[in-house]
Amino acid sequence: xxxxxxxxxxxxxxxxxxxxETSLSPSDLIAPVxxxxxxxERVPIESMPGHERVPLSETAERVHEVRETGVEAVMLxxxxxxxxxxxxxxxxxxxxxQRAVREIKAETDAYVLTDLCFCxxxxxxxxxxxxxxxxxxxxxxxxxxxxxxxxxxxxxxxxEAGADMIAPSGMMDGMVGVIRDALDREGFTEVPIMxxxxxxxxxxxxxxxxxxxxxxxxxxxxxxxMDSANRREAIREARLDAEQGADVLMVKPALPYxxxxxxxxxxxDLPIAAYNVSGEYAMLHAxxxxxxxxxxxxxxxxxxxxxxxxxxxxLTYFAENVxxxxxxxxxx
Numbered sequence: 001x002x003x004x005x006x007x008x009x010x011x012x013x014x015x016x017x018x019x020x021e022t023s024l025s026p027s028d029l030i031a032p033v034x035x036x037x038x039x040x041e042r043v044p045i046e047s048m049p050g051h052e053r054v055p056l057s058e059t060a061e062r063v064h065e066v067r068e069t070g071v072e073a074v075m076l077x078x079x080x081x082x083x084x085x086x087x088x089x090x091x092x093x094x095x096x097x098q099r100a101v102r103e104i105k106a107e108t109d110a111y112v113l114t115d116l117c118f119c120x121x122x123x124x125x126x127x128x129x130x131x132x133x134x135x136x137x138x139x140x141x142x143x144x145x146x147x148x149x150x151x152x153x154x155x156x157x158x159x160e161a162g163a164d165m166i167a168p169s170g171m172m173d174g175m176v177g178v179i180r181d182a183l184d185r186e187g188f189t190e191v192p193i194m195x196x197x198x199x200x201x202x203x204x205x206x207x208x209x210x211x212x213x214x215x216x217x218x219x220x221x222x223x224x225x226m227d228s229a230n231r232r233e234a235i236r237e238a239r240l241d242a243e244q245g246a247d248v249l250m251v252k253p254a255l256p257y258x259x260x261x262x263x264x265x266x267x268x269d270l271p272i273a274a275y276n277v278s279g280e281y282a283m284l285h286a287x288x289x290x291x292x293x294x295x296x297x298x299x300x301x302x303x304x305x306x307x308x309x310x311x312x313x314x315l316t317y318f319a320e321n322v323x324x325x326x327x328x329x330x331x332x
Contacts, residue, residue, distance in 0.1 A: 021308075022304055022307050023307075024300070024303055024304060024322065026327065027071075027072055028312070028314055029315075029316060029319040030071070030073045030314070030315040030316070030319065031066045031075070031317075031320060032075045033074045033076055034052070036055060036056075036096070040057070045211045047211070048207045048278055048285075048317060049282075049285045049289075053079060053211065056100060056103070059100045059103045063110045065320075066110070067108060067109070067110055069320040069327070070324070071319045073113060074111070075114070076100055076114050077097075078096035078100065079120055080095065080121050085123055086129060087122040090116075090150070091154040091156075097158065099161075102161050102162055112165075113163070113165040113167050114158045114167060115169055116166055116167060116170070116179075117170045118154075118170065128142040128144070128172060129142065129146045130143070144173050145174075148172060148174055151168060152182040155168070155182055159191050163191065165191065165194050167193070167194040167196065168193070169199065169252075171199050171224045171225050171226070172224065174244070175195070176195050179193055180193060192247035192248065194273060195249055195250060196250045197241040197264075198234040198238055198251045198252070198257075198260055199252045200226045200252065201225035202228065202253050207282045208277065228256070228257075234251070234260045235263055235267050248271045249271070249273070250273040250315070251275070251311075254277065254306045254314070258306065258309040262310050265311075272313070273315060274313075275316075276306060276315065281316070284298050296325055299321065299322055300322060302318075
């Protein structure tokens, strides 16, 4: 054994921080916020401990709470007061997200991203217009090109409300190009697009669908979300969105797809976001409640792994807790 090679020399307390290769900052994190137009009080989300649906009247207050932790950006998800087959409340001028954006921008300095999808707004819970009689025929699915027209309307309405960044998540082919053309045509040339470019059909979305009331009423989303077995397809999806004008590319979920985060990182010079989704959050909470792991340490390690894989930004339900922990560490 050659005992001159001793990596442990750089693991003592004094030098360890100096040679640390990856770091997290509150400015790396985006906090999801659920705005509920159907309630007058905060409603706890049972499957996502520590998170609530917030009434419109408390939107700015909730964002202030996020900002106090050091997190600068929020992603808004809306629960509308009514649903229909097309999800028309998604682009209504007085829609839940549009009203929330106006209130936040008027009363805070937060950076506001808006999720653009229709699953929360449609009676059938799918991410666009469904083909005729799809409920009776599970092989039928969302009509891609007809849905693009609704995506365009919604993007314009969110930008008009004051959204700082639009984040389309429906995995429709051509969605980024349609949004970019619409925003530029309407004078919103400076509003960037964060595309959910690589979004897998995943078992880790369950708690979110409870939170946003967006579970499919029939079938599933396998005809428009990606197969978890596919790796090369992720690069193709990311490149297409980049060509269409995406400013940031997102991979969702994060932890089961760290190889994909790394692949996308190596194939683009655009910023990469990763969504540390509701199931990833819930399973750590469940294990911590059993006493099987330390929640704060596990959350920090999880987010570090996402950053180490190549993500520049992380959308996570741990944002506030981790930001507070990072600030406390900095103070000590």
